Amino acid sequence: MKTNDSNMETGLADRIMDGLCLTPAAIAGIILLLIIPYIPPFNQQYMIRWLVAAALIGANAIAFDFTIGFINIVNFGYYAFLGFGGYTSAILAVNLGLSPWIGMIIGALSSGILGFLTGLLTLRLRGIFAACMTWFLGLAMMGLITKMVWLTRGPLGLRCPQLFETSSNVPYYYLILALLIVIYITTKWVTRSDMGLAFKAIGQNMEAARTSGINPVFYRIVNYS
Numbered sequence: 001m002k003t004n005d006s007n008m009e010t011g012l013a014d015r016i017m018d019g020l021c022l023t024p025a026a027i028a029g030i031i032l033l034l035i036i037p038y039i040p041p042f043n044q045q046y047m048i049r050w051l052v053a054a055a056l057i058g059a060n061a062i063a064f065d066f067t068i069g070f071i072n073i074v075n076f077g078y079y080a081f082l083g084f085g086g087y088t089s090a091i092l093a094v095n096l097g098l099s100p101w102i103g104m105i106i107g108a109l110s111s112g113i114l115g116f117l118t119g120l121l122t123l124r125l126r127g128i129f130a131a132c133m134t135w136f137l138g139l140a141m142m143g144l145i146t147k148m149v150w151l152t153r154g155p156l157g158l159r160c161p162q163l164f165e166t167s168s169n170v171p172y173y174y175l176i177l178a179l180l181i182v183i184y185i186t187t188k189w190v191t192r193s194d195m196g197l198a199f200k201a202i203g204q205n206m207e208a209a210r211t212s213g214i215n216p217v218f219y220r221i222v223n224y225s
Contacts (some may be wrong), residue, residue, distance in 0.1 A: 026184075033177055037170050048169040055176040059183050065186055070196070071223050072203035073126075073139065077118060077134035080141035085111030090158040100163050112225045119224035123217055126206075199223060 003095045006040045035054075036042050042051065060082065089107030092098040098106075118137060145152050152158065164171040190196050199220050201209035206216050 017039055024053060030181060037173055045169055048173055052169060052173045052176055055173065055180050057182040059176070060184050062180075062187055066190075070191070070203050071201035071220055073122070073220070074131040075134045075224070076131055077137035077141070078132075080138040081111040081115050081118075083141055083145065084114050087158070090160045091151065091161050094158050100161055115224040116221060117223035122224075123220065195219070195222070 037048055043048055060078070064075065067073055067078070085107035085108075088110040089100065089103035092103045092106060093100045104146065118134060121137075122133050125133055146154050148154075163175070182183050191199070198209070198214045201212065201214055202216050202219055210216055
């Protein structure tokens, strides 16, 4: 009886891990990332700041690979999406007094809208031409942020309200780590779905994918968004 219960528990754990697209190695990595801020020398504040930056870069790398690794389009304007969402959130918090937490949600939605519009702009472009279009978008966004001093304070940036009433960087690390884990699980789940198969088909051969009944226009816009 105990053996049956043990087998049921093991099977349930395996199903949960499979549903979350997590391998034992990924679970071990997450546990390590959860405790690393308390392990010397990483428990020092300046080291935690580096951990925050590393987690943020990791999340961005996963999202970047979601485009270039599946639909085979180099998106040089990816950071324009991030910057647009970040400045949208910051402007709402500084100028309108909106909660930074609500601002983050609105910023994420605004980034998705910009990605959707970028997808529309690059529908008829492929290869280096699509990459150049996204590159120009990034340059245009950088120029606007620098020149619109009255709104963005230019190179000085905006002084936003703190998310946490503390001088410690640990809460920010766990916030970015949570986002990293969510992005990782979501990306793995999508790539295992029918949509992920469509992305791979488009990246390998767009014409063959279109012949198979896949709509490249729709999936490219979804991927950018």
